[in-house]
Each structure stands twice: as C-alpha cells, then as structure tokens.
Amino acid sequence: MNDHVLSLSGITKTYNAGLPGQVDVLRGVDLDLKRGEVVALVAPSGAGKSTLLHIAGMLDTPDAGNVTLNGQNMTGQSDRLRTLARRADVGFIYQFHHLLPEFSAIENIALPQLAAGISKADAEARALSLLEKVGVADRATHRPAELSGGEQQRVAFCRALANAPALLLADEPTGNLDPATSDQVFDALMSLVRDTGLSALIATHNFDLAARMDRTVRLDAGHLAALS
C-alpha cells in the first residue's frame, strides 16, 4: 500500500475566473504527507491555506490536479464516494470549535461514531478515553457554553478523531486562544496526534508552533515550498 496518506499533485484553484476579480490562489501545489507525519502549513493571510485544506479534505474541488487519499485517487470520483472517503479518513478542526450547543462534550464526540454505526456504549467509552487524553474528562457532561475556550477546542479535537481518521486537517486550531492557552491546547493536540499515529496538515500563523511539527511548508504565490 502507498505510504502516503495524502498526495496532492498539480493542484490549481482560481476564484472568479475570467472576471475582473480573478484570484489565482493555487498555481500547481504538490505535497506528499507520509503516514504519521505532522506538517505545518504557513502563509500570509489570504494566501490560500484554507482553500488548500478544503481541497485536501474534499470539501472543495480543484480546477486541475489530483488529490490522492490513502492511495485512492479522488479525481473524477462521485460526490458520494468522496463523502464516504472523507467521513472514513479525514478529521477536520477549525479555529472555532463548531460543537453542537445542545449536546454535552461526551455526546458531541459520540455522535459521529453513532453515525458510523458504533453502539452508544462503545461510542461513549471511546469519547471518554479521548477526553481523558486531552485532560477534560471531568468536564464530559458540560455543554459547550459551560466550557472554557481552551476546553471547547480540546473537545473539538476529540470529535475530529472520534472515528480514527488517517488524516487530520486543522485550520489555525489554536488561533482563537490567548498565547499561553494556545500553547497548552496545542500540546494536547500534538500528544493526541502522536498517540494515534495519524498524519496531520496544520495551518498556523505561529512559527513557534510550526517548529514543533515534523516540517514546515510555505504557500507563496500559489506554490508550496519547503521552509528551512
């Protein structure tokens, strides 16, 4: 089996093609993410980090190029197959937690597992063990509004990993938090990622956080380059 969890080749994306506001965001992006590798994605605001993450996670389609996920080329596949592959293989984390307000922390993490056919007892047991790993097991029955910003984000990490994806895509996962909290919450994320051995592509504006990942790539003028 292919050793790359994610391969991007020749990815291009233009918004408003042919119009006065045309934006050539991605002009041929190549990236191989090895199994277990954690890569930082850095770029100035507006350079296309979110666009690239959405394309990698099949929430958006490129104009050209190939996305290969777990050895399966996604180009030209049906929406249904892309959705199934995304559900099975990809976890997303955003700057804002997007937890469901009516449900407790443990329920928010159990829900995607129930949707995948796991029993309630097993889903809640796994949810609790994930919460323990990020240090918020004692807040398991709290709703999002009853959690601090850092705790909300830790719960969102657990939800993203609930169905044991092969790939984590994170878009400024600690961007909403103050620097000290951001550091601690990022530690929790990294230990969760290392523990499960999954691959991750994590967009960040924070070079200290980027330095704690395996390597850093920079998006510049629509191309991705290694940052040394």
Ligand SMILES: Nc1ncnc2c1ncn2[C@@H]1O[C@H](COP(=O)(O)OP(=O)(O)OP(=O)(O)O)[C@@H](O)[C@H]1O
């Ligand atoms: N749906 C869209 N239609 C038109 N232009 C868009 C659309 N989405 C994004 N853009 C443009 O594409 C460029 C890249 O946007 P993107 O959100 O990927 O940047 P980013 O690197 O994530 O920025 P930030 O660090 O501020 O989150 C921006 O110039 C943006 O204005």
Ligand SMILES: [Mg+2]
């Ligand atoms: Mg963005």
